[in-house]
Amino acid sequence: MDVWDAEKAAARLEDSGRYKVLRKLVPRPIISRGESRFPRLALLVDxxxxxxxxxRDEVIEIGxxxxxxxDDGRIGDVVDVYGGLQQPSAPIPAEITRLTGITDDMVAGQALEMAKLDALIEPADLVLAHNAAFDRPFCEKLTPSFIPKAWACSVKEINWAELGFEGNKLGYLVGQSGLFHDGHRATDDCHALLEVLAGSQGDAGRTPxxxxxQASAAQRVRIFAQNSPFDMKDHLKNRGYRWSDGSDGRPKAWWIEVDEDLYDAELRYLRTEIYRWEDADPLTLRLSAHDRFRMG
Incomplete structure (x- = not known):
């Protein structure tokens, strides 16, 4: 009797050109930090x-x-994993339960092990998240250990389309990487994103x-077009500026964030097209990975 070989069967289906096969994501084994030959340490959070x-909202789970x-961007080994639930101060909204599968019963009496989480954070050279602008403020509220860290965002700082992906949502990325996983639980999503980031993509074979x-190491510039003429708002919006109402600590103004080497061109645009005053000097903040994606 032939022995069933699932991988050979999957390969035959793929070779036919009529099927695409997704493989179930298997989390990497955990080894001790001292066993890994890779020098840097990153923490992927969700x-x-x-x-x-x-x-006003609260963390109910962190992975x-x-x-x-x-330094070349090669991912090495998983050296620790943490996942935990936490009971919020009010019942979980029904829509959140529908999206995450987390119920009030699951979090009842649960609390995060902050000492263990802090122990993962403190030695990290880099913290990354898939939409760091969302996760970083929540994480910084959770523990001050996150505050001084350099952060990177796998949504904003990777050109997924250039790498052949159809979107930047995690579900698209995982599926187009030939994998499937149990989504919407924090630790599961972390394992999935790690495999996507480690995959070789594009003509140069570089990993995402x-x-x-490379993107996180570059300095960026945030420019606030304060007191810009009201009738210029559509021009600013079409160029990629976003409106800040001042409620998050930022100035009340249209703003944009650009690479350092694009700053002069952006300043020239504001002076000639928006303010029409050659000495206009809009508020400018230079941001490193330590500053980006944080509160305010």
Whole structure:
């Protein structure tokens, strides 16, 4: 009797050109930090929360994977994993339960092990998240250990389309990487994103993580078009400026964030097209990975 070989069967289906086969994601084994030959340490985090507003909503789950890497963007080994639930101060909204699968019964009496989480954070050279602008404020509220860290965002700082992906949602990325997983739980999503980041993509064969690492190391400039003429708002919006109403600590103004080498061109645009005053000097903030994606 022939022995069933699932991988050979999958390969035959793929070779036919009529099928695409997804393989179930298997988390990497955990080894000790001292066993890994890769010199750097990163922490990949994901949070599930009671809502979108960090000022009033709460973390109900966090997942974190500590992994090693080198300066060329090669991912090494998983050296620690943490996942935990936490009971919020009010019942979880029904929509959040529908999206995450987390119920009030699951979090009843649960609390995060902050000492263990802090122990993962403190030695990390880099913290990354898939939408760091969402996760970083929640994480910084959770523990001050996150505050001084350099952060990277795998949504904003990787050109997924250039790498052949159809979108930047995690489900698209995982599926197009030939994998499937149990989504919407924090630790599961961390394992999935790690494999996507480690995959070789594009003509140069660079990993998405290598692109992320390079982008996070670059300085960016945030420009606030304060007191810009009201009738210029559509021009600013069409150019990619976003409106800040001042409620998050930022100035009340249209703003944009650009690479350092694009700053002069952006300043020239504001002076000639918006303010029409050659000495206009809009508020400018230079941001490193330590500053980006944080509250305010």
């Amino acid at each position: 949070t599930e929360t009671t809502g979108l507003q960090h000022a 974190a994977i500590a992994f090693t890497y080198d 993580f290598a692109q992320l690492l």
